[in-house]
Amino acid sequence: MTNPEVRVHEDIEGLAEAAARLFVREANEAIGGSGRFAVALAGGSTPKATYEILASRYASPSDLDWSKAHVFFGDERAVGPDHEDSNYRMAHEALLSRVPVGSVRRMRGELPPPEAASLYEEELTTFFGGPPRLDLVMLGIGDDGHTASLFPRTPALDVDDRWAVENPVRKLGTTRLTLTAPAINAAKNVVFLVAGEGKAEALREILEGDADPRDYPAKLVRPASGPVWMVDRAAAGLLS
Ligand SMILES: O=C1O[C@H](COP(=O)(O)O)[C@@H](O)[C@H](O)[C@H]1O
Numbered sequence: 555m556t557n558p559e560v561r562v563h564e565d566i567e568g569l570a571e572a573a574a575r576l577f578v579r580e581a582n583e584a585i586g587g588s589g590r591f592a593v594a595l596a597g598g599s600t601p602k603a604t605y606e607i608l609a610s611r612y613a614s615p616s617d618l619d620w621s622k623a624h625v626f627f628g629d630e631r632a633v634g635p636d637h638e639d640s641n642y643r644m645a646h647e648a649l650l651s652r653v654p655v656g657s658v659r660r661m662r663g664e665l666p667p668p669e670a671a672s673l674y675e676e677e678l679t680t681f682f683g684g685p686p687r688l689d690l691v692m693l694g695i696g697d698d699g700h701t702a703s704l705f706p707r708t709p710a711l712d713v714d715d716r717w718a719v720e721n722p723v724r725k726l727g728t729t730r731l732t733l734t735a736p737a738i739n740a741a742k743n744v745v746f747l748v749a750g751e752g753k754a755e756a757l758r759e760i761l762e763g764d765a766d767p768r769d770y771p772a773k774l775v776r777p778a779s780g781p782v783w784m785v786d787r788a789a790a791g792l793l794s
Contacts, residue, residue, distance in 0.1 A: 558761065560783045562790045566749040569786050570603035573747055576782070577604070577690065578612050580743055584689040585622045590656070592681070594626040594733060595649075596692040596702075597641025600747050604692075605648035613653050620653045624681065628693055629703035629732040630661035630670075637663075667720030667729040674718040674731065686717055688741040691733070693781075695748055699756045699770030702738065703730030706769050710734060735774040744781035746772070751788040758792040 563569040577593070584591040595601065612618055631639045635646070642660040650658055659677050662670040678686040693701045703721050704710055710721035710732055717737040722729045738744060748757055759765050760772045761783070767773035775781055 556779050558781050558783055560761065560785065560790070560793070563784065563786050565786050565788075566600075566603055569747060569749055569784050570607055573601070573604040573692075573745065573784050574607040574612060576745060576784070577608060577692075578618050580690045581618050581623060584742075585619060589622060591623045591690070592626065592686075592688050593623065594628045594688050594691045594738075594741070595641070595645050596628055596694045596747065597630070597644060598694045598696075599644075600694045600749050601692060602644060602648050604747065605645060609649045609652035621656045623653075623655045625650060625655055625658045626678070626688065627659075627661050628691060628701075628738070629730055630663040631703075631730060632663050632667060632728050634664035635660060661718070661731040663731060667731060670731050671716075671718050671720040675716060678717050678737070686737055686740060688737075689743065691738050691741040691744045693738070693744065693746045693772070693775065695746060695753060695756055695760065695772045697752050697756050699760060699772055701746070701772040701775060703732035704735065704771040704774065705730075706771060708771075711768055711771055711774065735771075738775055739777045741777055743779065744775060744777045746775075746781060746783045746785075748783065748789045749786040751791060753785075753789045754792045757783075757785065757789050762794060 581591040633639050635642050705723045710719050713734045
């Protein structure tokens, strides 16, 4: 296991540009090695600018052979693909409708959550022919320290024998779908994108505090290498 690496960018634009470059670099490296690139996208609002830069500046096959990119998701809300809260919808509008990706494997937020989670686990194991090993997992954090849909003190945090699960989040009154920490930690590369002052306290606790990981689930992300934290100056404001 290596230490997390923190890269501070001036603002969200700088962060998004650097994240897009990292995405393209990792994709080309994976395609050069195995002939394909398997990535899990983050939802929420922070990665949108990165996805838009990928679609506008890196759409050309000379930058990236998108047909070899296979797109998974780190988490999904309990809504259909057209809903404004859908992580798939955001990624589709910002990126996936604009580049010719090899495949898109979304979590089916419109189905009963246990069924959707089982289907996603099947999707992962079929694609990888066994335990998933994504080339890149992109993540964000919430100001409560959640990542993907691993929320503080929720059942999914204790799961060590599944790759994707439904996760009841009592404080939101809903059940989310999420990759588990073991699925994330099995990835070759994991990158967090974090922007804004509202994330500063959580980021400090995750990277420098000694709180229980169950209260700050992003602490459970400990892949063999990294993770890389790409943060803006506002989010990094409380780091030592
Ligand atoms: O609910 C979610 O929150 C996190 C952070 O979202 P952001 O809007 O603050 O960027 C996100 O990473 C996750 O995918 C999403 O479902």
